Amino acid sequence: MRTMEANAAAAASIAAALPGVDAAVATLIEKNGPQAVQTAATTLSGVLSRIHANPTVPKYRKLNKMNEKVAEKVLGPQGSTALLCSVGFKTQGTLLLMADDAIDDAKLSYTLACLETLVESKTAFDGAKAAAEREARQAQLKAEQSALKRQRQNLIAAKAGDDAARKDPNWKAKIFEKNGPDMARPQNLD
Secondary structure (H helix, E strand, O other), X not given: OHHHHHHHHHHHHHHHHHHHXXXXXXXXXXHOXXXXXXXXXXHHHHHHHHHHXXXXXXXXXXXXXXXXXXXXXXXXXXXXXXXXXXXXEEEEOOEEEEOHHHOOHHHHHHHHHHHHOHHHHHXXXXXXXXXXXXXXXXXXXXXXXXXXXXXXXXXXXXXXXXXXXXXXXXXXXXXXXOOOOOOOOHHHOO
16 A cells, blocks of 8 residues: 555656656757757756666766756756756755755656657757748738739739720820929929
8 A cells, every 4th residue: 555655646646747847848958059959958958868867876866067068068058958857956055956855767758758859859840930020021021922912913903094085085194294283292282
C-alpha cells in the first residue's frame, strides 16, 4: 500500500514537472538561434546525463553561475535556467544546486529525451515560421496586385466613358478651356 502511494506521488510529481520542462523547451526553441539551441542541447544533455548516471555524486549536481563557460553555454540561452529549475535545481547564491531528494529519474529521462530532439524541433520551428512569413508576404502581394488591378480597371472605365462623351457633337471640355478661367484658383471652379 505504501508503494502504491509512493508511485502515485511520483506520478503526480512528474506530471507537475512536465509542463515546466515543456515550457522551458518551447522557450529554448522560440527565443534562441540555431547555434545557441545546438550548444544548449549539447551542454544541458551532458549535465543532466551525468546526474542521471551518477545521482549520488554531488559535484555533478552543482553549477557555478560565475563560471564563464557555464554562464555562456548552460545559462546563456533563454529557457535553459527554467529547464534546470524544472528538473530540480535551486539557486543558492552563485550556485545552482540539485538536492539529493530532488533527483527524479523519470523527470531526468523525459528531459533528456526532449533535449535529444531539441535541434530537430528548432529546425522544424524555423521552417514553419519561414513558411508562415512567406505565406503572409504572398497574401500581402496578392492584395496589392488586386488593388492595382481594380485601379487600372477604374481608369480604363473612366477613359471609355470619356471617349464615349467626346463622340457627342455637343461635348465641350468643362475643366479646361483654352483662354478660360484659371483652374488653379478655387473660386473659378463651377
